[in-house]
């Protein structure tokens with residue numbers, strides 16, 4: 001679904017590489033954490049996928065499209081296939097939760113009856129049923145991030161990118177947000193989440209891609225773990241999620 005082949009990105013000609021010869025493959029339906037210290041290249045990787053920036057070298061395939069040479073007029077169609085969530089929630093302050101989410105569909109030209117069906121369905125999916133009429137400032141940080149996630153996925157994109165979505169949230173709220181992303185992933189959406197939060201990575205135990213100074217230094221799906229060990233990690237992750245859910249009840 002997302003393929004990088006020997007991708008290098010230099011923001012300035014001859015300057016340092018923000019991404020350095022990175023190759024990776026994220027399959028349809030996967031959930032991947034992208035980790036690494038500040039400045040390691042996580043946001044650069046995401047911004048290349050959305051074609052906000054173009055690579056200095058290498059090729060990038062996103063949902064079957066060759067992104068780097070793509071003419072500008074085709075970029076909106078690429079972006080329809082990608083939902084994006086950021087650390088700061090970027091909601092429209094004067095609009096209700098419902099309006100924030102419906103806005104996306106209006107811009108895309110959806111029909112009224114589609115909007116009326118999709119918005120409540122999506123608010124339900126992110127755990128915001130009953131909050132449609134609230135304004136952003138009447139919500140907690142975690143709830144605001146749920147609105148941002150609803151807004152990103154209401155158009156049903158095959159790919160969801162989340163760049164430090166829990167950066168402004170406390171540990172419990174962060175885990176709740178990752179559970180929402182996990183739920184969305186289970187509907188078939190490919191999810192890539194950049195994070196600094198080692199606690200989250202440990203609890204959810206998904207595939208981990210690690211960047212260091214722009215280089216890919218770890219990719220657990222690339223044989224970093226033996227098959228049995230992977231299965232054991234998946235079981236441990238399942239147990240951790242179940243324990244979290246029991247805590248909630």
Ligand SMILES: Nc1ncnc2c1ncn2[C@@H]1O[C@H](COP(=O)(O)OP(=O)(O)OP(=O)(O)O)[C@@H](O)[C@H]1O
Pocket residue numbers: 011012017018036037038039040041042043044045
């Ligand atoms: N627009 C830009 N112009 C020049 N250099 C940039 C630009 N954006 C990022 N960089 C540089 O590229 C490198 C990678 O930055 P990037 O934002 O991708 O890292 P990151 O891992 O997302 O960091 P953080 O976790 O702090 O967001 C850094 O050295 C950064 O200074």
